[in-house]
Amino acid sequence: xxxVTQSQPEMSVQEAETVTLSxxxxxxxxxxxLFWYKQPPSRQMILVIRQEAYKQQNATENRFxxxxxxxxxxxxxxxxxxxxGDTAMYFCALKNNYGQNFxxxxxxxxxxxx
Amino acid sequence: EAGVAQSPRYKxxxxxxxxxxxxxxxxxxxxxxxxxxxxxxxxxxLIQFQNNGVVDDSQLPKDRFSAERLKGVDSTLKIQPAxxxxxxxxxxxxxxxGGRSPLHFGNGTRLTVT
Numbered sequence: 001x002x003x004v005t006q007s008q009p010e011m012s013v014q015e016a017e018t019v020t021l022s023x024x025x026x027x028x029x030x031x032x033x034l035f036w037y038k039q040p041p042s043r044q045m046i047l048v049i050r051q052e053a054y055k056q057q058n059a060t061e062n063r064f065x066x067x068x069x070x071x072x073x074x075x076x077x078x079x080x081x082x083x084x085g086d087t088a089m090y091f092c093a094l095k096n097n098y099g100q101n102f103x104x105x106x107x108x109x110x111x112x113x114x
Numbered sequence: 115e116a117g118v119a120q121s122p123r124y125k126x127x128x129x130x131x132x133x134x135x136x137x138x139x140x141x142x143x144x145x146x147x148x149x150x151x152x153x154x155x156x157x158x159x160l161i162q163f164q165n166n167g168v169v170d171d172s173q174l175p176k177d178r179f180s181a182e183r184l185k186g187v188d189s190t191l192k193i194q195p196a197x198x199x200x201x202x203x204x205x206x207x208x209x210x211x212g213g214r215s216p217l218h219f220g221n222g223t224r225l226t227v228t
Contacts, residue, residue: 004156033214043203045157045219052214091156097213100145101170104156 002027004094004105012111013082020067021077021108023092031097034068034075039107040088048090051075082112116140120206120220128228132194135223139187139208145169146183147217148191149205157205163189164211196227 003026013019025034036048051059051068058066063083067076079086092105119138127133139146144165149157160179162169165186174181178197183189193200203224207217 031213035216037217042221043224044221045205045207045217047216047218050214050216093217095213100209100211100213101159101162102147102217104158106156107154 002029002094002096002101002103004092004103006090006092006105006108008108009106010109010111012113013079014113015082015084017082018078018080019082019110021079021090021092021110023075023077023105025073025075025092025094025105027073027094027096029096029098033095033097034066035093035095035102036064036066036075036077037091037093037104038086038088039091040085045091049077079110084112084114086110087112118206118208118218118220120223122223123221124224124226126226126228127196129198130195132192133196133225134193135191135204135206135225137189137191137206137220139189139206140218142210143208143218144186144211145209146189147207147209148181148189149207151203151205151222153202160191160204193225196225198227201225201227 032053034051049061063080089107146163148160151157161171163183181191203222205222206220209215
């Protein structure tokens with residue numbers, strides 16, 4: 001069975017600072033994909049960043065980057081220059097290539113403070 | 115491109131009543147998912163369709179929940195009869211087939227069962 005764990009239920013960061021959200025996962029598959037989604041109070045889930053497990057290079061999208069440690073099964077999200085609009089729930093998700101089911105973690109509530 | 119459309123946005127019903135949710139995925143997306151998100155938790159998969167066939171409904175409470183995806187496009191999720199513990203946000207998502215394709219979510223329906 002696939003599982004995703006996010007050990008930080010809540011975090012806060014000052015505006016313009018950097019914050020890292022943790023995610024660990026477990027899967028027996030060798031080919032899989034990892035995602036971070038953001039869910040603001042408006043409720044719509046928005047893709048932040050994705051990583052293919054076969055790629056060693058860490059993905060980057062503007063102020064968002066990941067630290068993917070395949071052996072440790074760790075997939076953390078770093079947000080640089082935090083903005084008030086980054087305030088949201090953040091979910092880590094795992095998708096295997098076969099079946100294509102997404103498994104989500106419990107989420108981390110991030111508050112960006114002015 | 116138009117996003118995933120869901121309706122209604124909110125629904126309040128009494129226990130033992132029935133309710134139905136509708137979803138129209140992004141054009142061309144073969145895979146459609148229904149997730150249940152209880153307050154403060156990550157989304158939990160209820161059912162996954164590939165075109166109009168069911169791929170995974172292992173977590174769908176089949177004694178009260180049903181879903182269909184006629185013609186491989188729109189989908190309807192029904193609850194009959196509703197219980198208090200069904201109070202949650204019901205998220206519809208769609209994606210292209212293929213490993214790295216992300217989920218695209220609708221705005222969700224917030225269901226309150228009184």
